[in-house]
Amino acid sequence: MTNITRFLLMGFPDDQVLQRLYAAFLFLVYLAALMGNLLIFTLTTIDQHLQSPMFFFLKNLSLIDICYISVTVPKSVMNSLTNSHSISFIGCASQVFLVIFLAGTEYALLLVMSYDRYAAICCPLHYETIMNRGACxxxxxxxxxxxxxxxxxxxxxxxxxxFxxxxxxxxxFCDVPSLLTLACSGQKTLEYAFIIGSCCFGFICFILLIVSYVHIFSTVxxxxxxxxxxxCLSTCLPHLTVVTLFILSGSITYLAKNFKSSSSVKVLISVLYTVLPPIMNPIIYSLRNQDVQMALGKLISGKLFRIPF
Structure with missing residues (x-):
C-alpha cells in the first residue's frame, strides 16, 4: 500500500550534544523503571504472603510496564547514540501495535483492579468467593x-x-497521530473511526470506574x-493515583497533538506518557506497601528463597 520502506524518527533536537543528554536521561529512567518493576514482579512471585488477588494484579501490572517502556526507550537511546534515526516499516508497525496493545492492557487491568477494591470494601464477606483464583x-x-x-x-x-x-x-517512536500526518489526503477515515470508537468505549469504562469508586467512598x-x-483508603488511594496518572498523561499527549506547539514540547509530553507510568507505578503502588517492604527485607536478608509452584 506504500512505497515507504523506512521511517526517520526525528523527535529530539538535531544538536548531537542535546541528543546525548536526552539519551543518557532516558537510559537512567529506563534502568530505574526496569529495576523497580522487576523487583515487584520477583517479590510477588516468590513470597508466599504476596499471593492475594491484589498482588497477582500488581505482578501483571509490573510485567506490562516492563514491556511498555522497553518498546520505545531502548530504540530511541540507540538511535541517539549512533546518530541513526531510521526504523524499518515493520519495526514501526510493531511499535504502534505493541505500544497500543500494552497501553490498552494496562487500562483494562486498572479497571479490573478497581473492581477488586470494590469487592474488597463493599462486599467483604463475599470477597474470597468473588475474587477466587479462577476469576482473577x-x-x-x-x-x-x-x-x-x-x-x-x-x-x-x-x-x-x-503514505x-x-x-x-x-x-x-512511531505513534498513530504522528504517522497519520504523513498519510495521503482522504486515507485517514478508517483509523479516525477506530479512534472515535475506542475513545467512546474507553470513556464508558472510565464512567464505570468512577461509579465503582463512588460506591467505595460511600462505604468507607x-x-x-x-x-x-x-x-480502607490506604488501599484505594494508590490505585486511584496510578489511574489518574495513566489517564491524565495519555490524554494530555493526544490532546497536545491538536494544539499549535513546538515539536520539542510534544515530544516531551510523549516522554511523560510513555515513561512516567512505568517508573511511578512501583513507587506509588507497591514499594510503599508494608507487605512489599517486609518481603523486600526478607529478600535482602536472604530469608526469601521458597518459590511457590
Missing amino acids: VQMVTASWFSGCVYGSIHAAGTFSVR CGSNIVHQF LRIPSANGRVK
Missing part, C-alpha cells in the same frame, strides 16, 4: 486479550493508509472507626 486469571486474561485486539485494530487501521511525501516522523464513609476508614 480470567480477568487478567481478558485484559491481555482486549489489549491485543485493541492494538491489532489500530495497527491495521494506521498502516492500511498510503505520501516525507517519511520523517516528528516523534521519538459509613465505617464507624477512624482507623478502619484510614486502612
